Amino acid sequence: MAARTHSRPHPATTGGVHIRLPWWALALPALAFIVLFALILNPSDAQAASGDPAITHLLERAQQFLAR
Template structure:
């Protein structure tokens, strides 16, 4: 059994502002790059001894970024 509906009422829609501030996109990107550099720089060679392709990719990323 369905509930009766009232034809005079409508659901109100509100517009939500979804714009992000500039730092909301910059902070995750910078933290990702810092963590990537830490992995590539300290101990990255020991972790990639089994798979040399991963070491080459990390080395290429490290040379590409000016950090």
């Protein structure tokens, strides 16, 4: 014989805590993601300063790995 389950007459609440984010709290991270993604897709647009050749070599290897 199956046991009966008791259902609640109303949905459970979280205690009345409501958090409301301003519009820029979502827009700025989204904009940063889009800009960084665009730089990954077209790295010729990035004007990076000349750095240590080892770091440049490491970044080139990472780019080749991601291009596979």
